[in-house]
Amino acid sequence: MKKLALSxxxxxxxxxxxRYLGNEINVATKDPKKVEVRFVLCFPDVYEIGMSYLGxxxxxxxxxxxxxxxxxxxxxxxxxxxxxxxxKHIPLFALESQDPIKEFxxxxxxxxxxxxxxxxxxxxxxxxxxxxxxxxxDNDPIVMGGGPCVYNPEPLADFFDIFYIGExxxxxxxxxxxxxxxxxxxxxxxxxxxxxxxxxxxxxxGFYEADYNVDGTxxxxxxxxxxxxxxxxxxxxxxxxxxxxxxxxxxxxxxxxQDRVVLEIQRGCIRGCRFCQAGMxxxxxxxxxxxxxxxxxxxxxxxxxxxxxxxxxxxxxxxxQLEALINFLIEEAKSKHxxxxxxxxxxxxxxxxxxxxxxxxxKSSLTFAPEAGSQxxxxxINKGLTEEDILGGVTQAFNGxxxxxxLYFMLGLPGETGEDIEDIACLSNQIAALYYTIxxxxxxxxxxxxxxxxxxxxxxxxxxxxxxxxxxxxxELLGKQRFLNQKIKEQLNRKSxxxxxxxxxxxxxxxxxxxxxxxxxxxxxxxxxxxxIYDSWxxxxxxxxxxxxxxxxxxxxxxYTDRERxxxxxxxWDFIDxxxxxxxxxxxxxxxxxxxxxxxxxxxxxxCGCISDKGGICHES
Amino acid sequence: MKVRIRFAKRGIxxxxxxxxxxxxxxxxxxxxxxxxxYSGGFSPHQLMSFAAPLSVGLISEGExxxxxxxxxxxxxxxxxxxxHEMAEGIEILSCKQIIDETKHSNAMSIVxxxxxxxxxxxxxxxxxxxxxxxxxxxxxxxxxxxxxxVDIKPMIHQTEVYHDKIYMLLDTGSTSNLKPxxxxxxFFDYCHTSRQxxxxxxxxxxxxxxxxxxxxxxxxxxxxxxxxDLGVExx
Numbered sequence: 115m116k117k118l119a120l121s122x123x124x125x126x127x128x129x130x131x132x133r134y135l136g137n138e139i140n141v142a143t144k145d146p147k148k149v150e151v152r153f154v155l156c157f158p159d160v161y162e163i164g165m166s167y168l169g170x171x172x173x174x175x176x177x178x179x180x181x182x183x184x185x186x187x188x189x190x191x192x193x194x195x196x197x198x199x200x201x202k203h204i205p206l207f208a209l210e211s212q213d214p215i216k217e218f219x220x221x222x223x224x225x226x227x228x229x230x231x232x233x234x235x236x237x238x239x240x241x242x243x244x245x246x247x248x249x250x251x252d253n254d255p256i257v258m259g260g261g262p263c264v265y266n267p268e269p270l271a272d273f274f275d276i277f278y279i280g281e282x283x284x285x286x287x288x289x290x291x292x293x294x295x296x297x298x299x300x301x302x303x304x305x306x307x308x309x310x311x312x313x314x315x316x317x318x319x320g321f322y323e324a325d326y327n328v329d330g331t332x333x334x335x336x337x338x339x340x341x342x343x344x345x346x347x348x349x350x351x352x353x354x355x356x357x358x359x360x361x362x363x364x365x366x367x368x369x370x371x372q373d374r375v376v377l378e379i380q381r382g383c384i385r386g387c388r389f390c391q392a393g394m395x396x397x398x399x400x401x402x403x404x405x406x407x408x409x410x411x412x413x414x415x416x417x418x419x420x421x422x423x424x425x426x427x428x429x430x431x432x433x434x435q436l437e438a439l440i441n442f443l444i445e446e447a448k449s450k451h452x453x454x455x456x457x458x459x460x461x462x463x464x465x466x467x468x469x470x471x472x473x474x475x476x477k478s479s480l481t482f483a484p485e486a487g488s489q490x491x492x493x494x495i496n497k498g499l500t501e502e503d504i505l506g507g508v509t510q511a512f513n514g515x516x517x518x519x520x521l522y523f524m525l526g527l528p529g530e531t532g533e534d535i536e537d538i539a540c541l542s543n544q545i546a547a548l549y550y551t552i553x554x555x556x557x558x559x560x561x562x563x564x565x566x567x568x569x570x571x572x573x574x575x576x577x578x579x580x581x582x583x584x585x586x587x588x589x590e591l592l593g594k595q596r597f598l599n600q601k602i603k604e605q606l607n608r609k610s611x612x613x614x615x616x617x618x619x620x621x622x623x624x625x626x627x628x629x630x631x632x633x634x635x636x637x638x639x640x641x642x643x644x645x646x647i648y649d650s651w652x653x654x655x656x657x658x659x660x661x662x663x664x665x666x667x668x669x670x671x672x673x674y675t676d677r678e679r680x681x682x683x684x685x686x687w688d689f690i691d692x693x694x695x696x697x698x699x700x701x702x703x704x705x706x707x708x709x710x711x712x713x714x715x716x717x718x719x720x721x722c723g724c725i726s727d728k729g730g731i732c733h734e735s
Numbered sequence: 736m737k738v739r740i741r742f743a744k745r746g747i748x749x750x751x752x753x754x755x756x757x758x759x760x761x762x763x764x765x766x767x768x769x770x771x772x773y774s775g776g777f778s779p780h781q782l783m784s785f786a787a788p789l790s791v792g793l794i795s796e797g798e799x800x801x802x803x804x805x806x807x808x809x810x811x812x813x814x815x816x817x818x819h820e821m822a823e824g825i826e827i828l829s830c831k832q833i834i835d836e837t838k839h840s841n842a843m844s845i846v847x848x849x850x851x852x853x854x855x856x857x858x859x860x861x862x863x864x865x866x867x868x869x870x871x872x873x874x875x876x877x878x879x880x881x882x883x884x885v886d887i888k889p890m891i892h893q894t895e896v897y898h899d900k901i902y903m904l905l906d907t908g909s910t911s912n913l914k915p916x917x918x919x920x921x922f923f924d925y926c927h928t929s930r931q932x933x934x935x936x937x938x939x940x941x942x943x944x945x946x947x948x949x950x951x952x953x954x955x956x957x958x959x960x961x962x963x964d965l966g967v968e969x970x
Contacts (some may be wrong), residue, residue, distance in 0.1 A: 115746040116823060131750040137822055139762070141775050367755045419762030419820075450765075451773055474777045635847075699860060 119207035119214075120195075128194045132367045133161035135210025139365035141187065142178040142419065149184040150294050152207045153177055154215055154255075156188045156223045157234035157382070159650070165364065166372030168426060169224055169261065173282045175360035183290060186210040186218075190233045191240065193648065199240050206240035215241035217291065219257045222278075225263035228627035229620060229650035233271060234259075235642040237632040245639065247275050247320055253302050256293075264317075264600060266576040267349075267393050269627050269634035273320035275307060279690055280315045280349030281381075283357040288313050291464075306343040315349035318342060322689070324632050330673055331630060333560050336638035347691045348395065352729035354381060354402045359410055360419040373504075374422035374455060377407060377416045379439065383428035384574065384731060386716035388496045388706050389485070389527065389693075392428055394699075395692050397722060398436035399715055400730030404435040408442055424455040432716070440468050447472070450587035453527040458483065461498075461507030466514050479518030479566070480511050486527055487537030493709040494529050496702075501541070508545050512552055517559030519545055524619075526572040527596045528706065535594055539601035539611075542567045546607035546635040563607070568614040569598065571621040575628050576687045577694060579702035585625045585675040591618045619657045623649070625675040631686040634674070636667040695723035737833040739842060739966045740817070743801065744795045748824030753788035759822075766820040778947065782851060785847060786842035786947050787907045790914060797849070797946030799842040800835065809967045828914050831966025835857040842962050845949040848892060849907040851915045854941040863896050866925045874921045887913055887921065893940050907947060915942050949970040 116137060125131040146152060153464050155173055157164030164170065170187065177185030186208035199206060205214040214593060215221055235245055243257065244250050244473070250257070259270060260278040266553060267277040278514050289310060296306040321339035326332060337344065338491040351357050363375070382399035385394070411423060423443060424532070430436060443454050445716075454472040458481045459465040469478065484499055484594055486492045491500065510518060542565050549563035571591050574580045586594070595615050615692050626634060640663035648654040662670050679685070681700055687695075698721060715731050725732040744756075751759065761781050764771050773779040786799040808816075813830040821827065833840050868871075869888070876885045890906040890913040905913040919940060951960035 116745060122792070125750055131791075132752075132755065135747050135750060137747055137824065139766075139822055165862065367759055369755070369758065416768075419763070419765035421761065451779055453778075461919050471754075 117205065117212060119212040124195075124198055126213060128198070129192060130161075130368055132190065133192065134195065135367075136187070136212065136460070138367065140175070140421075141364060141589060143209060143210065144178070144184040146213065149599065150182040150297070151184075151220070151290055152218045153183055153220045153222060153290075154188055154218045154686060155185060156221060156237055157228045158190050158223055158237055160192055160369040160603055161189040161366075161647075163369065165366050165370040167226065167284065168372075168376050168378060169222070169226075171360045171363045172358075173222070173286075174364070175294050175362075176283060176286070176358050176556065179358060182294065184211075188215060188237065190236060190648070193511050193654070196236065196240065196647070205242045216243055216255065218255045219297075220258060222260065223260045223274075224259050224261040225259050225270070227650060228263060230654075231627060231638050232642040232646045232649055234270070234273065235639065239642075241349070243312040246272050249271070250275065250303070254303075256303075256306070256360045261397065262391060263267065263627075265391065265690060265692055266629065266686070267317065267319065268324075268632050268686040269630040269638060272635040272639075273528060273633045274319060274372045275390055276310050277313060277317040277319065278349075279317055279346050279692075279715075280717065281351050283351050284349035285315050286315050308475045311339065311341045311343065313346050313628045314343075317346045317690075324686070326631075326633075331679075335684065335689055337685070344692055345689055346690050348727065350396075350398075350693065350724075350727050351381070351400070352727065354400050354405060359406075361410065361413045363414060365418045365420065371419070372424070372530070372606060374412070374424050375418055375420045376424055377411055377414070378402065378425050378432045378644045379407060379430065379436075380427045382730060384432050385429055385498060385716060386496055386702075386712055386720070388494070388579040388702055389524070389572060389575075390428075391578050394694050394722075395726040396428070397693055397715075398727060398730035398732045401433060401435075403704075404442075406437055407439060411443060411446065415446075415450065421451065422453040422455050425457050427457070430457045431465070432714075444471055446470075448620060460503075463510060464510050466507075468508055470514060479520050480508070481520045481522070482507070482514055483522040483729075484541065485522065485524050487536060487539070487541055488532075490535045490709050491527060491534040491537075493531060493707050493711050495527060496706070496712055498711065498714065504541070505544065505548065508548055512549050512558065513564075515559070516695070517549065517562070518564040521565065521567045522543070523567065523574045525569045525598070526591050526600045526606065528572075528574075529709075530594075532597065536601045537567070538567065538598055539605055542602065543605035543607050544612045546605075546610040549610070550607070563610040565607075565611045566614060567602065567611055568616075569595065570613070570616045571618060573621055573625045573628055576685070577690075577692045577699070579699050581629070581685065581699065582679040582703060584678040585622075587672070587676055588618045588622055617655075620649070620652075620655060622671060622675060623657075623660055626671045629686070630674050633669055634668075637663045637669050638706055640666055669714040671697050693722075693724040736804050736969075737801060737836045737840070738804055738813070738833050738969075739799060739801050739829075739833050739962065740827060741829045741831075742798050742800075743826045743828055744793075744798055744824065745826070745916070746794070746824040748822065750795045751791055752791050757766070757785065758964060759801070759825075763817065763820045764835045767816045767858075769802075769817065770804050770806040772805055776899060784841050787845045787912070789944060790916065791941045793915075793944060795944035796828070797944055797961075797963075799846075799947060801842050801932050801938070814967070829963055830969070831963070831967070832969045833966050840965070842947075844909070845965075846908045846947050846962065847906070847910070847950050848857070848904055848948045850893075850902065850904040850945045850948075852900045852902055852943045852945065853915055853919060855919070858900075860896055860901060862926055863901055863922060866922050867891070867894050867916075871910055871923055872925075873915060874924075887918065891918065904927075 177183050218427045257274050259274045260275045265276045307318050310316050321342035325334045380401040382396040384399045485497045546563040546565050574583050641660050644659045762814040771781045784801050810830045817827045871886045872888045892904040895902040948959040
C-alpha cells in the first residue's frame, strides 16, 4: 500500500483529503531511485483548479515518457492544510511519491495569472525552500517558472532561478540533458545556471541587473554573466504534429473544474484582438491535423472513462475543419453516451445547428463576447465582431428556441467614452427587443428574454499594442460601472437584462503585476509575509494588506497602472523577443488610436514578425 | 441483466467519499468497456445503485453496487476486466447475477445489517463488555432537523471482544441505521475517556466493514444472508 506524507488524523481533519493522495487514474508510478532527474510540476492554486489545466497534463506526459525522469505534481494546499503544515513543520510533498519537494531536482511552476503570486511563495515556503533565488544552495531544487505570466517575469525575478519563455514542448529536453551532465560533473549551482542560460528561451534573472532613472522608469537592463543572452527568444513549437499529446490524461477522484477530456485543436489565434496577450504571444496560429485529433479523442475517452469531451483553443470557430471534427464527435458520442461541450463558438447557422444537437436548448444559453459596446470601440480593440453578426446570430437563436443570451464586455478600454459605455446598455436592450418581435405564442423559453450582461475591467498586458496605455484608476472604473448600471436601468427592456460586474481592487493589483518591474518583488514578499494568499479567491483577498505592503516598501502602485508610457520608454519585458516585433505593436497601437481594424492572419499577413518562426498559418500555401 | 458487484475499499481509498466513488465507478465501467445500461432523458446516466454508503475514513471488505448491463459476460471475465481498471485500494471481489430484476431486490433496499471490526487500544477494550451489557444505551442522534435521544441497544445485533479488536453486527439501511462510530462514541462517553486531541497522533480508531446482509426469507432460522449470496455466478 502507498505510504502517505500526512497522517490519517490530518487527512480526516481537512476538507477533501483526496486533494493530497496522488492515487489518480493514469498516474505515473516509477521508482524514484531508478531515475536520474526528479521533477515536480506545480500549479499554484487549489487542486481542483490545477488539475483542470491542460498544460500540466501535456508536460507531465512528456516528462514521464523519458525513462530517466520521474515527473510528479503538487498543488497549493488549501487554507486548512496550510495551517497544519506550518504548525507541525511538515514539509510540502509531491503527490506521487509523497516525498518532500525540497528533495527534488526541479520545481517547475506554471504561472497562469497574476493573482497567484503569493501562492508561489506559499509553495516555496511550505516546501522549506528559501524564498529568494540568491539564498538557495546546491542542495535546493532548481525553481523554474513558465506560462503566460513569464512574458513579464520581472516582479517574480527574485524568487525564480530560471524562467522558461515559450511553449514547454521545445527545450526541456536540452535542459534535462544539461542537468544530467551537470550532476556527473559535481560542479555548483551557478555553473548549472550558466549552462541553462545558454539554452535558447531560458532566462536566468540572477544574471541581469536593472537600473532606474530618477523618475522611476527603467534606465538600463544589462547582463552580468557572459553566458546570459542579450535577448531571450520565445520558443514555439513549429509543427504540433511532431510533439506528443497526452493520450492517457490523469483522472481525479474528486470533481474538478474541468472534469472532461480536453482536446487542443489548435494553438494561437488568427484574430489579433489588441487587448489579448494570448492572441499575440502564441502566434503563429497552428492547427492540429483533424485525423490525429480524431485518434486522440477516441484514445483519451477510452483511457479516462470521461463522459464529456471539450475542444480547447483561443477561437474554435477559426479551426478550418471544425464542422468535420464536430460531426465526427457527434457520431462517436451517440454510441458511447459522451457529452460534447462546445467552447464559445461564433454564433451562426452552423454553430446553432450543432448546439441544438449536443445540448438541451432550454437549459443552455448563447454567449457573445463583443467586449465593447460600440462599433468604433470594437474597431479600436480590433474585435472583428460586428453589430450585424451579433443581431443576426441572436435572431436565428431566438427562432431556434433559445431565450438566454450572455454578453461579455470590458470597461476601461483605451479611448473609451461615455457613449461607448452607454452603447453596452443599448446593445443589450436591442437584443432583448429582438426577442419580443417574435409573436407571443412562438416565443421560446419562459416568455421573457434573459439577457445577462457582464463587464470585467481591462488590464493592459505586455506584448500587446496596449502595453503602453494608462490603466483606469479604481474610482474611474467604479464610476463607469455605476454609469452603465444606471443606463441599463433606463432601457425599455431593463427587466430582461441582468447586469453582473467585477471587483475593481483585484484589477489594480493585476495591473501592477502585469507591467511591474523587479522592485515589485519586495511588495509581493511583504504581502505574503503579512498573510496574503489565495488572492484570486474573493473571500481570501486582503487588499488592505497589499496596500500596506506597497507603502512599507515605498512603491507607488499607480506608477505602474495610472501612467501612459512613451513609445521609447525601456519596458521591463523588452529583453524578451516574444515573436511579435515592437514595430508591429507600435503600428497596431497607432491604428487603434485611429480606430482602424487589422485583418486576420488568414485574410492577409500583417507582418507581426512571427513568420520567422517558420510554422503554422504563416507558411500555409 | 442485473449484476451485483462486491468490492473492497482499502488503504488510502478510505479518504474517497461516497459521491466521488460513484463517479469513479461510472468512469471505471466505461474504461473497462462494461456495457452498462443508461437511463433515458436528456442527460442519461448509468443505472447503478449502491448499498449503504461507507463513511469517509472507514475501510471495507464488503461494499456492494448493483448495475444493469446490456451484454453479458461471465462473472470471471467481468471481474478481471473491471479489476484491470481499478486504482490501488479498490478491488472487485465478485460479480453475480441477481435474477429478480425489480427494485425489491436492490442492494440499497434490502440491506438490513452490516458487521465491522473496530480496533483501538487494549485497556479500553476491556471495559466494552460491561458497556454493551447495559439494559439500554442512550445516545444523542443528530438528524438534519433535530437532535434526539435514542436507545441504540436494540440496533446492536451482536458484539464480540477480541484481544485487539471488537466485532459488531449493527442495523444498517433505510429502516434503522447505526454507524459503528456512534457505538464507539457512546462507549467512550461511558468510559469517561473522550478522546483527547493528543491521542490523535497515535492513529486511534480503525474501523473495517466486513460485509452487508439482508433478511433471509428462505431460511428463517439463520435470519441474515450476505448480499453476495443472493446472486448467482454467471458462466
